[in-house]
Amino acid sequence: MVVAILKYIIRSIVFLLLTILTQIGGVVYLLSLLTHRLTDKQTTKTWQKHLYRTASFVALYNIATFLLVPLLARPFGRVPLPLTQKDHLRPLTLLTCLLNRHYVVPAMKKVAIETAREMNQRYPGTETNYLDANFPFLKGFPLIPHLSHNDGKKLDLAFYYLEAATDRVTNEAPSPIGYGVCEEPLPDEVCTYCACSSKGNWQYSFLTHIIPQGKKDKLLFDASRTKTLAELFAQREEVEKIFIEPHLKTRLHLQSGKIRFHGCQAVRHDDHLHIQLK
Ligand SMILES: [Zn+2]
Known part of the structure; x- marks a missing residue:
């Protein structure tokens, strides 16, 4: 019970911090929790489980940030500025x-x-x-x-x-x-x-x-x-x-x-x- 509550508190803090810092990071984090069952099956070692969970979040976050969000933001009236030098900006x-x-x-x-x-x-x-x-x-x-x-x-x-x-x-x-x-x-x-x-x-x-x-x-x-x-x-x-x-x-x-x-x-x-x- 105590472990479950602690887990819930930690996940809430991670969700909040990621949302404050990146806006979409909290939602991506929640989605990445759905992949844990799949990634946990790949190993029995605890440290490897955490590594795979983190890798899953990083992969999902990058896909969202660089592929999905630029497309989804446009209908909401926002466009990204250039990622690299373009038009001298x-x-x-x-x-x-x-x-x-x-x-x-x-x-x-x-x-x-x-x-x-x-x-x-x-x-x-x-x-x-x-x-x-x-x-x-x-x-x-x-x-x-x-x-x-x-x-x-x-x-x-x-x-x-x-x-x-x-x-x-x-x-x-x-x-x-x-x-x-x-x-x-x-x-x-x-x-x-x-x-x-x-x-x-x-x-x-x-x-x-x-x-x-x-x-x-x-x-x-x-x-x-x-x-x-x-x-x-x-x-x-x-x-x-x-x-x-x-x-x-x-x-x-x-x-x-x-x-x-x-x-x-x-x-x-x-x-x-x-x-x-x-
Ligand atoms: Zn300012």
């Missing part, structure tokens, strides 16, 4: 796609690709890295930890950088996930994260404490390309708002009224741009 990390966090409404895909192409024309060699977008299904389903990425109309993009040693342009970013390695305010610039932290918004700078900062000195913020990227999006009729940290809006002389401060309830935006459609 690519995920900074494949993890974003593996977790199904790269879905947008078709209008956002069009704006993102056209802007990435334009960036490449103006700055040859430039590839634009996208970060978290939205999940494939259900309006209102939260993409934790983001507050608003729940309707297909939101997309985060990494800033551009230069190699510190050579001053040459690079398409790399200093954070492995694009978030958490920030372009800090200079001494004479407004320090928004200081103000937010002093108001008790502990989450505002949270990622900077857990993301490795090792590449921070190797890559320099590319103000020129990042300014152009923000301006190209701001010029688009379909774009409603762009979030960037206030000290960067001032430093880059960004004039558009669409480019705004997101508020202390969110997180720092001096590591990425947040684009949102009307």
Whole structure:
């Protein structure tokens, strides 16, 4: 009895975690439980049973993520962004796609690709890295930890950088996930994260404490390309708002009224741009 209850609790936690992280992972996990009877027959060793069960989940999850979900999401009004570099737009990390966090409404895909192409024309060699977008299904389903990425109309993009040693342009970013390695305010610039932290918004700078900062000195913020990227999006009729940290809006002389401060309830935006459609 106790074992059965424990098993139920563990399975519920796994289901919840997978759903929060990937949206479809929880459902795939439940389906994979149906395969246990079949996989358990293949061996008598306990460790091998667990291995086969895990392999079954991984296989089902990959089939769902890369074959089924892109097809099923389309009737629900969401399309995936490119998995690899296409039209000069690519995920900074494949993890974003593996977790199904790269879905947008078709209008956002069009704006993102056209802007990435334009960036490449103006700055040859430039590839634009996208970060978290939205999940494939259900309006209102939260993409934790983001507050608003729940309707297909939101997309985060990494800033551009230069190699510190050579001053040459690079398409790399200093954070492995694009978030958490920030372009800090200079001494004479407004320090928004200081103000937010002093108001008790502990989450505002949270990622900077857990993301490795090792590449921070190797890559320099590319103000020129990042300014152009923000301006190209701001010029688009379909774009409603762009979030960037206030000290960067001032430093880059960004004039558009669409480019705004997101508020202390969110997180720092001096590591990425947040684009949102009307
Ligand atoms: Zn965002």
